Amino acid sequence: MTVLLFFAAALFMAFTAVLFFQLSKSRVLAADVLQKNDMLEQQNTGLAENARMAEAYIASLVCVISAYLLKMEKIKRSVERKVMVKKYNEIGLSFNDINIRKERETFFSKFDAAFLKIFPTFLSEFNAMLHPEDQIWPKENQPLPTDLRIFALVRLGIADCETIAGILEYSERTIYVYKMRIKAKSKVPANQFDHNILAINTACFERPVYSRSA
Structure with a gap:
């Protein structure tokens, strides 16, 4: 009988120890889950803010393009009216409402601001591949110089010189020279430079998380 009681007591103590261990482990896991959920909430809040920021700047660029198209439509209608009434000598006046240089400067100003907001580490990561000298x-509130704008387009997936030349209004040869000149000064191999540019993260580093841990 004494042996049986001793065995029962030992078994009870063993079960108690196991339950205590499991309870402690559960508390640790629960605390870990809560911590991860808090981190996920913070991350999702940041991602949502970054997404709103990207949307705002994309909308800004769309507005610039839309305004330009409206001006083109206005000029088209003006020219058509003058042709209909045979006022050919006044057709040239219809183009006075648009300043291509100013329109281009406005577009690239919006582009530069949007790009640097969406890729906030672009300048630091780009320059990290170059020697200090x-x-x-770029100076504060100044447009991106051509070198940086070329590789900004590369980061967006526009890699061929012909397309970049058309966007920036340079010759294809000039774009090629710009790219090769930068790569020649790079601390990384030339054939790896574009790969490193493409690896530069947006403000949203990871995919959004849609649900909490169970």
Whole structure:
């Protein structure tokens, strides 16, 4: 009988120890889950804010393009009216309402601001691949220089010189020279430079998380 009681007591203590261990483990896991959920909430809040920011700047660029198209439509109608009434000598006046240089400057100003907001580490990561004396840091509130704008387009997936030349209004040869000149000064191999540019993260580093951990 004594042996049986001793065995029962030992078994009870063993079960108690196991339950205590499991309870402690559960508390640790629960605390870990809560911590991860808090981190996920913060991350999702940041991602949502970054998404709103990207949307705002995309909308800004769309507005610039839309305004330009409206001006083109206005000019088209003006020219058509003058042709209909045979006022050919006045057709040239219809183009006075548009300043291509100013329109281009406005577009690239919006583009630069949007790009640097969506890729906030672009300048630092780009310059990290260059020696200090070769780094390119635009002044505050100044447009991106051509070198940086070329590789900004590369980061967006526009890699061929012909397309970049058309966007920036340079010759294809000029774009090629710009790219090769930067790569020649790079601390990384030339054939890896574009790969590193493409690896630069947006403000949203990871995919959004849609649900909490169970």
